[in-house]
Amino acid sequence: xxxxxxxxxxxxxxxxxxxxxxxxxxxxxxxxxxxxxxxxxxxxxxxxxxxxxxxxxxxxxxxxxxxxxxxxxxxxxxxxxxxxxxxxxxxxxxxxxxxxxxxxxxxxxx
Amino acid sequence: xxxxxxxxxxxxxxxxxxxxxxxxxxxxxxxxxxxxxxxxxxxxxxxxxxxxxxxxxxxxxxxxxxxxxxxxxxxxxxxxxxxxxxxxxxxxxxxxxxxxxxxxxxxxxxxxxxxxxx
Numbered sequence: 001x002x003x004x005x006x007x008x009x010x011x012x013x014x015x016x017x018x019x020x021x022x023x024x025x026x027x028x029x030x031x032x033x034x035x036x037x038x039x040x041x042x043x044x045x046x047x048x049x050x051x052x053x054x055x056x057x058x059x060x061x062x063x064x065x066x067x068x069x070x071x072x073x074x075x076x077x078x079x080x081x082x083x084x085x086x087x088x089x090x091x092x093x094x095x096x097x098x099x100x101x102x103x104x105x106x107x108x109x110x
Numbered sequence: 111x112x113x114x115x116x117x118x119x120x121x122x123x124x125x126x127x128x129x130x131x132x133x134x135x136x137x138x139x140x141x142x143x144x145x146x147x148x149x150x151x152x153x154x155x156x157x158x159x160x161x162x163x164x165x166x167x168x169x170x171x172x173x174x175x176x177x178x179x180x181x182x183x184x185x186x187x188x189x190x191x192x193x194x195x196x197x198x199x200x201x202x203x204x205x206x207x208x209x210x211x212x213x214x215x216x217x218x219x220x221x222x223x224x225x226x227x228x
Binding site: 044 | 152
C-alpha cells in the first residue's frame with residue numbers, strides 16, 4: 001500500500017466551480033501535512049500546511065482528520081490559473097523528508 | 111522567500127557517461143538537503159538525504175555507488191549519476207531545509223534538472 005494515496009484525476013471543472021481533493025496516508029505517526037502544487041515540468045511549490053483545526057487561505061481550505069488519516073483540500077471559485085497537479089504531502093516522526101502522493105490533476109476550463 | 115538553484119536545468123547525455131547536478135541554497139545555509147526523483151506521471155520519490163560534512167543517507171533501492179552525493183558546504187550539495195543509462199532519465203529535484211527547529215523547518219525546492227540519457 002502506498003504511504004500517501006490520492007485520486008489521480010483528472011478533475012475537469014468549469015471556471016467558478018468548487019472542487020475538493022482527498023488524500024489518505026498510511027502512517028498514523030505522520031506529524032506534518034501539506035498540500036503542494038506542481039505545474040507541468042516544474043518543481044512543487046508549497047500551497048498550504050494542513051492542521052487538525054482546519055485552515056483557510058483565500059479560496060483554499062485544507063482539513064486534516066487524524067482519526068481517519070485523511071486530508072482534504074477545497075478550492076472555491078476555481079480560476080484557470082488553478083490548473084495544476086495538487087500533491088498531498090506528509091512527514092513522519094523525526095523525519096523531515098517529505099513523502100509525496102502521486103498527485104491529483106486539476107484542469108479548469110473556460 | 112529562500113531561493114534554491116539547480117544546475118544544469120536540463121542535460122542530454124550518452125549512455126555510460128556521468129552527470130553532475132548541483133543544488134545551491136542562495137541566501138541561507140542548509141545543513142540538510144534532499145534529493146528526489148520524479149518519473150513521468152509519477153510522484154516525487156526521495157532518493158537520499160544529504161547532510162553537510164557527513165555521508166548521505168540513501169533510501170531503500172537507491173544505489174549509493176551509482177548516485178554519488180557530496181555535501182561539502184552549507185550551501186552546496188551535488189548529485190552525480192555515474193554511468194548513466196536510459197532508465198536513469200528522469201526529473202531530479204533537490205530541496206534545502208532551513209533550520210528553525212523541527213517544528214518550523216521549511217523546505218525550499220530547486221527548479222529541477224531534467225536528465226535524458228540516450
